[in-house]
Amino acid sequence: MTEKKAATKGDFTAVVTANKHISTCFYKLSLQFLHEGAEAFAQAVPGQFAQLDLSSTALPPSDKLKEQQSDVIGRGIILRRPYSFCEITTKDDKTSVEILYCALGPASLRMTTLKPADKINVLGPLGNGFSIPQGKKTALLVTGGMGAPPIQHLAGVLSLEHSDIYPLVFAGAKTKNKLPFEGRIDEISKEIGFPIHALARFGVESQIATDDGSVGFHGPATQCLSQWLGENEVSAEQTIIYACGPEDMLAEVARIANEKNIDCQISMERRMACGIGICQSCAVECRVGDSPKTEYKLCCKDGPVFDAKEVIFHLEKDAHRL
Amino acid sequence: MESNVDISVEFAGLKLANPVFTASGTCGYADELAEFTDVNSLGGFITKSITARPRMGNPVPRIVETDSGMLNAIGLANVGLDKFIEEKLPVLQKMKPAVFVNVAGETIEDYCRVAQRLSTEQAIAGFELNISCPNVRKGGITFGIDPVQVKEITTAVKATAGQKVLMVKLSPNVTDISIIARAAVEAGADALSLVNTFTAMAIDIEKQQPVLANRTGGLSGPAIKPIAVYMVNKVYNEVTKETKVPILGGGGIRNASDAIEFILAGASAVAVGTWNFVNPDCTSKIVSGIKDYCRLKEVSSIKQLIGAAG
Numbered sequence: 001m002t003e004k005k006a007a008t009k010g011d012f013t014a015v016v017t018a019n020k021h022i023s024t025c026f027y028k029l030s031l032q033f034l035h036e037g038a039e040a041f042a043q044a045v046p047g048q049f050a051q052l053d054l055s056s057t058a059l060p061p062s063d064k065l066k067e068q069q070s071d072v073i074g075r076g077i078i079l080r081r082p083y084s085f086c087e088i089t090t091k092d093d094k095t096s097v098e099i100l101y102c103a104l105g106p107a108s109l110r111m112t113t114l115k116p117a118d119k120i121n122v123l124g125p126l127g128n129g130f131s132i133p134q135g136k137k138t139a140l141l142v143t144g145g146m147g148a149p150p151i152q153h154l155a156g157v158l159s160l161e162h163s164d165i166y167p168l169v170f171a172g173a174k175t176k177n178k179l180p181f182e183g184r185i186d187e188i189s190k191e192i193g194f195p196i197h198a199l200a201r202f203g204v205e206s207q208i209a210t211d212d213g214s215v216g217f218h219g220p221a222t223q224c225l226s227q228w229l230g231e232n233e234v235s236a237e238q239t240i241i242y243a244c245g246p247e248d249m250l251a252e253v254a255r256i257a258n259e260k261n262i263d264c265q266i267s268m269e270r271r272m273a274c275g276i277g278i279c280q281s282c283a284v285e286c287r288v289g290d291s292p293k294t295e296y297k298l299c300c301k302d303g304p305v306f307d308a309k310e311v312i313f314h315l316e317k318d319a320h321r322l
Numbered sequence: 323m324e325s326n327v328d329i330s331v332e333f334a335g336l337k338l339a340n341p342v343f344t345a346s347g348t349c350g351y352a353d354e355l356a357e358f359t360d361v362n363s364l365g366g367f368i369t370k371s372i373t374a375r376p377r378m379g380n381p382v383p384r385i386v387e388t389d390s391g392m393l394n395a396i397g398l399a400n401v402g403l404d405k406f407i408e409e410k411l412p413v414l415q416k417m418k419p420a421v422f423v424n425v426a427g428e429t430i431e432d433y434c435r436v437a438q439r440l441s442t443e444q445a446i447a448g449f450e451l452n453i454s455c456p457n458v459r460k461g462g463i464t465f466g467i468d469p470v471q472v473k474e475i476t477t478a479v480k481a482t483a484g485q486k487v488l489m490v491k492l493s494p495n496v497t498d499i500s501i502i503a504r505a506a507v508e509a510g511a512d513a514l515s516l517v518n519t520f521t522a523m524a525i526d527i528e529k530q531q532p533v534l535a536n537r538t539g540g541l542s543g544p545a546i547k548p549i550a551v552y553m554v555n556k557v558y559n560e561v562t563k564e565t566k567v568p569i570l571g572g573g574g575i576r577n578a579s580d581a582i583e584f585i586l587a588g589a590s591a592v593a594v595g596t597w598n599f600v601n602p603d604c605t606s607k608i609v610s611g612i613k614d615y616c617r618l619k620e621v622s623s624i625k626q627l628i629g630a631a632g
Contacts, residue, residue, distance in 0.1 A: 011358055011603060053600070076390040078543055078600055123358070123602070271383050273392060274599035276358065278350040280370075280396045281385040296378050296399065301354075314382070 009126055009276075012037030016118040017096065019111075024177045027112055028086070029099045031122065038095040041125055044088055046154035047244070047267050047305040050097070050124030051080035051275040057110040057120070065109070072106055079273050080123065081107045082300070084244075086149035086198075087156055100149040100180055126275050127304050130154050130242055130265050132162060137238040140228070141169040142221050142253050144245025148180045150267055151244050152198055159202035168228070169199055169206040172221025172245065176214040185215055221245075222252040229260055236261045243267070243308075248315050254308035264308035270299040277301035285312040327616045328623040329609070331365065333568050333591050334487045334512040336420050336447055338365035340609050341585065341624060345572055345595035346371060346424035346450060346491075347396065351410040352417060358602035363609055364419040365591060366570075369410070371426040371452050374435045376402030380457065381535040386524045391543030391574070392596060393522050395457040395536035398426050403436050411445055420447035422489060428461040430475050434482045441484035448487030451479055451511075454518035456495065456540045466493040466518075469505035476509035489513035489570060492557075494546075495521050499553050500560040507567050515570040515593065516557060517550045543596040547574030551587045558588025558629050576604065578611025585624065586631035 014031035021027050033041050041050075055077055065073060087098040103112050114120065130150070132139075139158055143151040148171060158167040173179040183197030185208065194200035195208055195216065207224050208216025217224050225241070243253040244267035257264030270282035282299035287310050294312055297303065331341045343366035349355045351369050361367060379399025386393050401410065406423075414421045423446055427433040437449055453475060455462035465471045472490070480488050490506040492499060494517040503514055519540025524533045532538070550573025562569055571589025574596065575581050581592045597604045616624055 009357065011601075055600070075387075077387065078390060078596070079387050079392060080600060121601075271385050273385050273387075273394075273596075274602070276602060277354040278348060278602075279385065279394070279599050280347075280379060280399050281382075281394065283379060283382050283384060283399070285381075294378075 008040050008043070009124060010036060010040055012040065012122050012124070013119050014097070014122045016114045016116055016120065018116060019114045022100070022182050025102045025104060026180050027101055027103055028182060029101060029111060029114060031097045031099065031120070033095045033097065034093065037122070038090070038093055041088060041095040041097050042090045044085065044097075044125035045129035045131075046157055047084065047129030047150045048125040048127050049082045049084045049275070049304065050122050050126060051082055052111075053080050053121040054107045054110050058113045059110055060113050069109060073109055075106045077106050077110070080275065082126075082272055082275050084150040084153070084267070084304075086152045088153070100152075100182070102146055102180065123275060127300055128302070130267070130305050132158070132165070133240065133263065135238060136165055136240045138234050138240070139165050139167045140225060140239065140241045141167060142172070142225055142241065142243040142245070142249070143169065144172040144221055144249040145174070145178065146180055147243070147245030147249075147267065151242065152181065154242055155199050155204045156202045159204050167204050169196070169204060170209065170221040170224045170228070171196060171206055172209040172249070174211045176210055179208065179215075220249065220252070222249060222256065225253065226256055229256070240264070247313055250308070251313035251315060254311065254313070257308055265305050266308045266311065267304045268299050268306055268311065269304065272300050275300045285314070286310045287312065326622060327613050329613050329616060331590055331625060333366070333420070333570075334448070334489070336487060338420055338591065339418070340365040340612065341591035342366070342581065342605050342609050342612070343368055343570060343591055343593040344598055344605055345593035346452065348595040348598040351406070351413060353410070353413050355598065355602055359606055362418040363606045366420040366422060366447075367414070367417060368422045368424050368450050368593065369414070370400055371398045371424045371455070372400055372403055372406050372436055373398060373426050374403050374432045376400065376405065383534055384536070386533040386539070388522070388524055388541065389545060391541050391545030393524055393534060393539030393541055394519070395534045395539035397457050397536065398455060398462070403439060407439070407443075411443060415445035421445055422448045422450045422487070424450045424452050424491070425479070426452040426455060426462065430478050432461070433475060433479050437479050437486075438482040441482060441486055446486060448489055448512070449479070449483055450515055451476065451488065451490045454491050454493030456493070456519060456521040456538065457536055463493050463495065466502065467496050469501050472502055472505040473509040476506050476511050480510040487512045489515050491515040491518055493518050494549065494553055500557055503557045503561045507561060507565050511567065513568045513570060514557065514562065515572075517546070517553050517573045520546055520549070542574065544574040544576060547580060550574060551583050554584055554589050555587040555631065563588065563629060575608070578608045578615055581608050581612060582615055582627070585627050586629070588629040590628050
């Protein structure tokens with residue numbers, strides 16, 4: 001990834017090749033790009049994102065909606081929706097991009113009606129993704145809730161392209177059925193460290209943590225990370241932590257990384273309109289060097305991946321969730 | 323056939339290749355948008371607001387989508403005058419469209435300082451005086467809702483703006499927009515820009531508090547278009563038709579049909595705002611769509627359509 005040039009972004013038409021219901025509210029949308037779009041997305045790195053235009057995508061029939069969804073679904077949407085990727089594959093001159101999403105709001109509920117051969121307009125790939133500094137031997141990946149897709153993408157890339165790095169994923173969620181991964185949580189494989197099929201197929205080990213203890217560790221994924229760091233001797237210099245999830249979780253990961261003096265990259269989330277740096281909506285407060293001053297950077301353009309040391313976190317009381 | 327259609331317009335003494343502008347705050351300083359569209363296909367370009375000193379802007383959340391629209395409360399985040407001159411002006415210098423710098427501030431002196439400093443810059447065709455931003459505590463809209471203050475600030479900036487075109491951007495958050503328009507014109511405004519966003523609010527019913535950190539924001543997008551068309555038509559008929567001051571009309575424009583509505587209502591040119599966020603290349607399509615419309619209606623010049631709806 002570090003050796004690849006920055007991807008050329010653009011405004012492309014993607015063809016839907018699949019849109020699969022995975023579990024509860026989770027779906028996986030498969031998009032195929034041709035020509036320039038294929039070239040651009042073949043270069044995309046984990047943590048980057050795309051802006052999907054879903055404004056003309058059909059609503060699900062009203063009888064398929066749950067009662068609490070009927071208010072939200074009626075809202076006429078105009079803005080694109082940003083999504084990161086959980087996997088990108090290239091074959092011949094085609095690039096396939098997998099997007100794992102949670103059908104919750106007016107745009108994502110529309111997304112569930114996309115079917116093979118439908119076309120959608122996509123701006124991307126956008127922003128700066130995760131980078132892999134030289135000399136790293138261990139990569140600890142932490143995810144919470146819907147932070148999973150780009151972490152899964154990164155785990156796949158690390159496994160396929162960086163055989164000198166040992167990746168380990170700590171995947172957290174509120175409860176078992178809120179783990180946004182394709183495939184069942186495998187109880188047998190859990191015993192040997194591979195409970196998440198979507199990661200195991202790349203040979204990537206993982207640990208699960210749930211807030212209610214319905215599967216895996218009973219508590220936050222950050223506690224698994226701390227525990228692992230306490231039990232395993234690793235060289236701080238040769239280790240890197242990557243994280244994506246709720247801001248409170250990212251703040252805790254940043255704190256742990258800082259305490260252990262380990263490099264840490266985090267993927268932030270903000271409400272955005274344009275995704276290309278013009279609307280200035282997605283401000284992330286950052287430190288300016290070692291000075292007490294702060295500045296706003298843009299999640300879409302300067303991020304969404306930031307060095308954990310530079311971000312000033314805004315915790316739950318100010319946080320926003322859709 | 324194409325050569326027979328003339329979509330150029332006269333705008334306060336400027337000859338523009340076409341009537342399509344990008345609205346302030348929706349097109350950055352041109353460098354960002356240039357990756358997705360040919361900014362040189364525009365008739366005019368209006369920068370993000372510039373203030374004398376840099377501004378960080380408001381805390382997040384700064385936006386929320388609403389029915390067919392969005393609220394924003396960015397808070398005039400900008401690089402400040404010095405950095406604008408150093409970093410952004412060289413990019414704008416190379417552009418074909420008429421470049422307007424949107425000027426904002428907390429005091430009349432702030433506005434004058436920016437206008438004066440830029441008044442001799444060749445890259446700039448004019449200023450858009452932002453007296454209508456609803457998202458800052460000082461300045462902004464507080465000037466724009468009082469005809470006495472509108473006159474005062476317009477006169478002061480006009481005196482420092484040199485030969486540059488002075489366009490005043492009006493707020494729709496007033497009882498009678500024509501009173502404000504007249505005050506600006508009487509004080510020497512060369513053009514009027516309308517409308518800025520409508521002050522609005524969205525409440526998160528889970529948290530039982532406003533969605534935006536600023537509590538309120540400015541509503542933009544298709545939701546406001548019919549009100550904006552009405553206001554342009556009102557100001558055209560009551561103020562500018564007689565005084566020959568051109569209007570830059572806008573509010574929720576998505577496509578050429580929307581743009582033509584504003585022109586028929588009385589706008590000499592149109593500003594596309596929120597839709598740049600959705601389709602950063604929409605303005606080039608609007609330019610060609612206006613040409614197609616003229617051809618279809620057998621109109622030899624777009625100028626004939628300005629205010630044609632009466």
